[in-house]
Amino acid sequence: MKQQNIRWGLVIFITPMLLWLLLLIVLPQLDMLFMAVRAENDLGEMGFSLINFKTFFFEPIYWRTFARTATFAIFVTFLTFVITLPVAFYITKVVSPKFQGFLAVLILMPFWVSELVRVYGWMILLRESGFINHFLVKFHILDKPVEMLYNDATMIMGLVYTSMLFMLVPLLSVLESLDNSLIEAAYDLGANMWTILIKIIIPHSMPGIVSGSIVVFMLTLGNYLTPNLMGGKNGLWFTEQIYNQFIASFNWNQGSAFGFLLLILSSVIIWVGLKLSKQKLGQVMQ
Amino acid sequence: MFKKTCLSLMAVLFLAVFTMSAGAQTLEILTWKGYAPKVLVEKFKKETGIDVKVTFTNNEEMIAKLRATRGAGFDLAQPSQDRIASVQAKYKIYQAMDFAKINKGQIIASMLKAVKDSTMVNGSPHAVPFCWGTSGLVINKKMAPNASDYTDLLNPKYNGRISYRLKRPTLIALGFALGDNPFAKYSDVSAYKALMDKVSGELIKNKGLVKNYWSNGDALLQLMRSGEVFVAMAWDNGGWKLHEENPDIDFVAPKSGALGWIDTFAIPAKAKNVDGAYKWINFMLKPENAAVFTNLEKYGTASNGATKLTDKKVRGNFERSFPQADIDNIKWYPPVPAKLESIEGKILDKVKASK
Numbered sequence: 001m002k003q004q005n006i007r008w009g010l011v012i013f014i015t016p017m018l019l020w021l022l023l024l025i026v027l028p029q030l031d032m033l034f035m036a037v038r039a040e041n042d043l044g045e046m047g048f049s050l051i052n053f054k055t056f057f058f059e060p061i062y063w064r065t066f067a068r069t070a071t072f073a074i075f076v077t078f079l080t081f082v083i084t085l086p087v088a089f090y091i092t093k094v095v096s097p098k099f100q101g102f103l104a105v106l107i108l109m110p111f112w113v114s115e116l117v118r119v120y121g122w123m124i125l126l127r128e129s130g131f132i133n134h135f136l137v138k139f140h141i142l143d144k145p146v147e148m149l150y151n152d153a154t155m156i157m158g159l160v161y162t163s164m165l166f167m168l169v170p171l172l173s174v175l176e177s178l179d180n181s182l183i184e185a186a187y188d189l190g191a192n193m194w195t196i197l198i199k200i201i202i203p204h205s206m207p208g209i210v211s212g213s214i215v216v217f218m219l220t221l222g223n224y225l226t227p228n229l230m231g232g233k234n235g236l237w238f239t240e241q242i243y244n245q246f247i248a249s250f251n252w253n254q255g256s257a258f259g260f261l262l263l264i265l266s267s268v269i270i271w272v273g274l275k276l277s278k279q280k281l282g283q284v285m286q
Numbered sequence: 287m288f289k290k291t292c293l294s295l296m297a298v299l300f301l302a303v304f305t306m307s308a309g310a311q312t313l314e315i316l317t318w319k320g321y322a323p324k325v326l327v328e329k330f331k332k333e334t335g336i337d338v339k340v341t342f343t344n345n346e347e348m349i350a351k352l353r354a355t356r357g358a359g360f361d362l363a364q365p366s367q368d369r370i371a372s373v374q375a376k377y378k379i380y381q382a383m384d385f386a387k388i389n390k391g392q393i394i395a396s397m398l399k400a401v402k403d404s405t406m407v408n409g410s411p412h413a414v415p416f417c418w419g420t421s422g423l424v425i426n427k428k429m430a431p432n433a434s435d436y437t438d439l440l441n442p443k444y445n446g447r448i449s450y451r452l453k454r455p456t457l458i459a460l461g462f463a464l465g466d467n468p469f470a471k472y473s474d475v476s477a478y479k480a481l482m483d484k485v486s487g488e489l490i491k492n493k494g495l496v497k498n499y500w501s502n503g504d505a506l507l508q509l510m511r512s513g514e515v516f517v518a519m520a521w522d523n524g525g526w527k528l529h530e531e532n533p534d535i536d537f538v539a540p541k542s543g544a545l546g547w548i549d550t551f552a553i554p555a556k557a558k559n560v561d562g563a564y565k566w567i568n569f570m571l572k573p574e575n576a577a578v579f580t581n582l583e584k585y586g587t588a589s590n591g592a593t594k595l596t597d598k599k600v601r602g603n604f605e606r607s608f609p610q611a612d613i614d615n616i617k618w619y620p621p622v623p624a625k626l627e628s629i630e631g632k633i634l635d636k637v638k639a640s641k
Binding site: 012044065128129146234236240241245246247248249251 | 344346347349350353446453460493496497498513514624627628630631632634635636638639641
């Protein structure tokens with residue numbers, strides 16, 4: 001009798017999750033795959049075809065955009081890590097425990113408003129007639145305002161800003177578990193700061209670094225708003241190309257193929273990353 | 287914790303279903319920004335008791351949204367007249383117009399006929415006209431007094447002060463400005479592609495001059511207002527709105543011809559509140575309501591007799607920007623045949639990807 005109750009409980013609790021997975025993830029992906037392998041022939045009839053995938057590999061513009069997007073995403077991930085590690089170290093190890101929560105909330109705060117609002121905030125600050133230019137000119141640091149938007153550097157800054165939280169949270173939790181005495185012992189034995197960073201802190205936080213990197217990489221690769229608004233005329237991102245196929249060219253089959261390729265290629269990049277860092281996905285995601 | 291989440295989720299779902307069934311008299315409109323002014327929505331609610339819910343979009347997204355649901359989810363859409371026939375033939379997302387339910391006396395006859403002809407699929411028209419306007423140049427005359435044609439979008443004199451949309455109207459406008467006629471080549475895919483390649487070559491060569499490709503009308507107005515952009519390709523009403531604030535800025539009909547469009551009413555195939563949709567169409571085309579719309583948004587209207595009721599200033603805009611020769615030179619969009627969109631899509635991608 002008791003056994004039965006537990007099973008029913010399990011069924012009730014697991015059904016929403018399974019439904020979620022099946023209806024919102026598995027089925028749409030299958031539908032997309034199905035669409036991706038169909039294309040119109042010259043007579044305008046739909047039929048099975050791999051032309052959509054071929055287009056990606058043989059039209060330089062598409063795979064170049066993907067390569068550019070992936071390179072930028074990797075760079076953004078690395079930059080986010082470099083900026084976030086000292087912040088995480090400061091919050092967990094240096095500052096008095098009283099302020100730890102406060103500082104973590106400060107970092108969380110910008111995420112209480114939507115990404116769109118944050119991006120527009122940056123645009124108001126950085127545009128030619130914007131806030132920062134106004135002050136630079138007023139204090140005679142610049143002769144006339146310069147355009148700070150619509151270039152790669154601004155776009156990368158925006159992406160790093162958007163992703164910082166997702167790197168910080170896993171780093172905070174791994175650094176919390178790092179025993180302070182290890183660092184003290186290393187200092188006693190004459191190690192300098194860089195040795196401690198490379199031999200103790202980074203190896204210890206590897207699982208956090210890898211899980212943070214996966215999240216940041218995927219979010220950056222799949223971002224649409226920031227590259228489009230802050231990158232402007234030079235910010236063609238692969239997601240935008242998918243959007244264009246669906247919306248501007250009315251070619252849903254090509255768009256689906258691109259979407260599917262984005263999924264596969266980004267999974268491959270993450271797999272390579274895991275192999276290189278010698279981490280296991282199961283451990284990283286714990 | 288999980289149980290709580292489940293419970294609250296169910297509560298939300300229940301509420302959603304409840305409110306949906308309670309507000310049965312709603313009208314879902316898929317339209318452009320500014321096409322359903324708040325005053326008119328409120329007036330319509332008072333007259334008929336129907337709540338109007340508005341979703342803002344553009345031509346391409348309108349088609350994609352209706353195609354995804356096979357014409358469900360909205361009771362009324364407002365695509366441009368040239369983007370209906372080939373889309374309807376292929377995806378069947380609209381239903382034929384029932385002209386018995388439309389107060390035809392309210393509509394300018396020539397415009398009604400033009401839209402009927404261009405949206406004819408399987409022997410029945412699928413749209414009625416609502417408003418019209420043109421794309422051309424919005425120019426800051428103090429900074430760029432000599433800008434007069436689309437070619438000024440490629441003029442090094444205005445380096446960094448140029449903005450346009452990376453959409454099909456820009457390609458077509460430059461096609462005309464380079465001395466060709468893109469509309470005449472609509473039926474010949476390879477000639478059209480050759481022309482588009484030529485246009486995109488120019489766009490890529492002069493990409494460095496562009497400040498930004500605008501995608502949001504308000505953002506462009508802000509760029510012009512703050513003096514960051516002097517020469518832009520945009521809709522006439524945007525230029526006229528700015529002219530009220532700053533007399534230096536105005537809409538200019540380009541030498542090679544402004545591009546004329548007519549936006550319509552079309553009823554999606556699976557619209558729920560079809561009666562409400564016809565009521566809204568007749569309401570919006572009533573001269574006094576159409577005049578309210580035109581005064582607010584500065585677009586031309588398809589309503590017969592509304593022009594007499596509009597502000598003098600609005601009529602002044604038109605007379606200032608469009609001398610008779612320029613009116614005769616307006617290039618009206620013919621219906622877009624299938625296939626062209628994918629050619630243009632690829633070319634626009636190439637322009638955006640180039641350095």
